[in-house]
Amino acid sequence: MATIETLLQFLLIITTLVIIFSKNNLKIIIFFSASSLITASLYFFNKAPDVALAEVAIGSAITPLIFLMAITRQKDFVVINRTEDDFFNKSLSRTGDGYQFLEKFTEHYQLKLSIYNKKLANGIGVLRSGDVDLTIQMCPSTKKYLLKGKESNILMNKLEQMALEEPLIEILKVRGEISD
């Protein structure tokens, strides 16, 4: 029995080293779940089966689940579209130029683009008003598309550089929260 315990302890050290020296978030989470299972079996060898049960349920199942949910929420790039035409829409027949521009930007940073149109946006607006990254509006005088984003966000600098090549798009940086 003592040899199994020592083996598990060395395995725990190895998984911790893998977690420390890897850069991929998903890999880190899976190895954390594995290390939780190893610790749970060590709890059992220390005559504490009740703590081992709690660790298997919470430490190796619920906590990695929370991490995965947080990572998917973090990669969401939320855009609210307030224009009427299909410049920023994607349909089966054709993809708008603005949609292609935003898709190029989000693929560069490995984010997930989700565009909400005006009617849908009113529904989710109350829940996630702090999470909105961009709002799209039509400028009435110059007929250009105004993309409003937060000034504090450093992704906006890259977006501004990319928008120099597009004649129809203009970037506007807002201090603080984005409002209507």
Place this chain on the structure above:
Amino acid sequence: MNPILTFIVVLLGIYGLCNSRNLIKSIICLNIVQTSVILLFLNFANFSGSGIPIITGNTGEMTDPLPQALMITAIVIGAAITALSLMICVKIFHYYGTLNWHELIRMED
């Protein structure tokens, strides 16, 4: 079981907490420190020759059940702390656009 090997895991977790640049990785390292400290507590409560603390007819000597009860509480509180810190993490990403410690500290100045 050797407590020194468990203590090495605690030290590795603290090293990862200090060294990592990713906010999510820091939270994972905090979790590793927590589980290994729990393991240390249970190891010190378990002295040799004792049994699992379940009372039957002919119970001999058994381990102290008090640290075990407290450690279950610690696990549950740790999960709640993790959820709260990850929520703050997501908010930070949507405000600053990055999760790198160095860039975040530089932007605050």
